[in-house]
Amino acid sequence: MSGMMLSMIIGTNIGLTVGVLLGSSYQGNLFYSTIYSIVAGVLVGTTCGIILGVLPLLEGFMGGLMGGMMGAMLGEMLTQEESFMIINLLLTLSVSVLFLFPIIAIPSKKDTQLQNKKWLIKPFSAFLFLVIYLIIGNQIDKGMIFSKSEQKESHQLEISIDVQPLQFTYNPSKIVLKKGQRVSVTLKNYDSIEHDLEIKNFPTKNEITENHKGHSIKNPDLHLHAPAEEQIEMAFTPTQTGTYEFYCTIPGHKEKGMVGLIIVS
Secondary structure, eight states: OHHHHHHHHHHHHHHHHHHHHHHHHTTTOHHHHHHHHHHHHHHHHHHHHHHHOHHHHHHHHHHHHHHHHHHHHHHHHSOHHHHHHHHHHHHHHHHHHHTHHHHHHSOOSSOTTOOOGGGGHHHHHHHHHHHHHHHHHHHHHHHHHHHHHHHTTTSEEEEEEEEOTTOOOOBSSEEEEOTTOEEEEEEEEOSSSOEEEEESSOOBSSOOEEEETTEEEEOSSEEEEEOTTOEEEEEEOBOSOEEEEEEOOSTTTTTTTOEEEEEEO
16 A cells, blocks of 8 residues: 555656646647656656556556646646746655655565654655755845846846747736836747737837847837747837836737736836
8 A cells, every 4th residue: 555655646746747847838739748748657657666566556657647637737727937836846745755665665674564753754854955945046046136137237138028829928927127227128929820019108218119030110109029939029218117008919819818017117
């Protein structure tokens, strides 16, 4: 029973982790992300189970199968930031559970029933250490990003807005700018259909220019148009503080959720 539970937990965890990773990376292609994550979960689950017996092997196989399917579907529904947090959590659980494998798979001769609860120290310590490491590492990473952005304040701020396949959303959907700071915005369209970004009555110091394939088109309002699977870039300098809405002007896209905010402080 212990071997069955162990192989199921490891197979399910690996299947979930790989599924979330592939599902969020290849959104819009659920079939292949599901197949690959199932293969990863089944391989790990059966590898752990075959050492422990026939029933643990079957349990590891089914755990990897279910974990891969659920992970791929979950990754398809999450944003990249959300999937990154989930992957960190699942990796932490997977690494911690691996400490249980040698304890359960090869129990000591003196205590085959694992009556001594000290064996919990290793997996619990690993879990605690990884959680602290991820929290501190995330704060350090944010600090480094903040430091770099502070260094670029006197120069040009660069912002990338992504549109993923079959997801009628902007990522990020909320952008904070500073009055008087020149900004370069890149709209990356990973979808198979066209998208754009427009904001009305947005006060800027310089005339906004949209560049695409060597052409220059001047617009009275801030407007970015990215054809399917292409990207577009433009630069501007906001001159007034306030909150401004941007949205996709393609019919029906705004109603599906392609709306965001620019906050100038």
